[in-house]
Amino acid sequence: MALADELKALREFRCEEGKCVLSVYLNTDRADSEQQKGEWKIRLKNGLKRHEEYLEASENKDQLKSFRKLRKKVENEVNGNQSQLQKSVVIFASDVDDLWSVHYMQLPVETSFHWDEAPVLDQLTKLQQDFPKSGIVLPNMDEVKILETDLGEIQDTRIYSFDPDTGNWNYKQGMGAEDKIMSGATHTDKYDQRFQENLNRFYKDMAGNIERMKQDRNWEALYLVGEADPVNTLESQLRVPVDKSVKKNLNNVDTSKVLEHVFN
Template identity: 65%
Template sequence: MSLAKELEALKEFQCPDGKCVLSVYLNTDRANQDQQKGEWKIRLKNGLKKLDEYLEVSGNATQLKNYRKLKTKVKKEILGNQVNLQKSVVIFGSEEGDLWSVHYLQLPVETSFYWENYAVVDQLESLQNDFPMSGVILTNMDEIKIIDTALGEVNETRTYTFDPNTEDWTFKEGLAAAEHIASGASHVDQYQQRFEENMNRFYRKMATNIERMKRDRKWRTVYLVGEPDMTRTMKAELRVDVSKSVNKNLNNARPSQVLANVFK
């Protein structure tokens, strides 16, 4: 489940008997000057250690036991997924309440650690206001990719391919552009020329789908990514506001890399 959908449930989560929820916000953004050498590892270790010391002094053996189980689980999760680190990691866990929620985000957070009887979600609520449910549209000559995102996470990626015979866009999961364009150079040149001459008309059909998705998925913002002439054309055809255009061809990039370019 996406973090945006989990947020409401996290707000309502409560421990019936004392503190039992560990909330972890860890900034892992390597673009920061103070993160160049993996300083997040030190902050993770120190943050968890301070909570351990606090609970040890409190004398609550049950809470300390539960916390240490969660502390071990958190360290194993993050250190075991270093290759997946983006700009931040957000974790909520409860040994008694059977809560375990882990999210690797393309948005930075302020590193902080909490041990309470509820999930501390203030940073998430702030991020939700700044980065609400959105659509990222990657434009290409014969392929449109749409990333549904919220809170810096990828909820879904959809790919639409253009059929020159029907002059229509079709949702095709896992179909690459090379599979439906003939390999002959002259054919490709003719196809490209025809598409460029009719780009406005062809994009207008796709724009209708995007407008429908914005309404149905409750996107508050729309971003365009692609070559300048293609993003300009798509923007002209869309009857919705475009918050930002990123003039790069990122059609072969991973969705997380696309979001990194959009949200930087």
């Protein structure tokens, strides 16, 4: 389940008999000058060790036993999935109700560890304010891809392909968040010429779809990503503001790289 969808349940989660929730915010951003050599490994180990030492000193055997179990689970999760690391990892874990929420995020966080009666959500609340539900549109010659994001995570992907016989945009099934954005252009020079001549009209129809999605799906921000000509043409047809345009062809990169260019 997407982290944005879990937030409501996490806000309501609370232990009735003392501290039982481990909240982990771990910065793994390799672009950070302090992360060039995998320093997150040391911070993860030391942060969890420090909390375990506090519990040992408190002589609360039940909490110590629970914490040690969760610590091992968290360390195994992160160390075993290093290939998935992006800019941060956020984890909420508890023996109560088997709470286990893990998210590898494209947004940076400040490394911190918490052992409390409830999940510590301050950083996520701030991130949701800064990175609300948004639409990222990648216009191409005969395809337009739309990524819906919340908290920097992809919630949905929609692909519209242009049918030269009918002059309409047709929706086709999207792809996974980790898939590459691949161009499907296999058209002829004659088709290219027809599309270029009618670009404004074709994109006007697509602009209407985007405007409806923005309203129906409550997007608070809209981004365009692609080569200058299709981005500029589509933006000129939109009757809603564009928050940011990235004039770069990202059709053959992982979607995580698209998010990186948009949110950096």
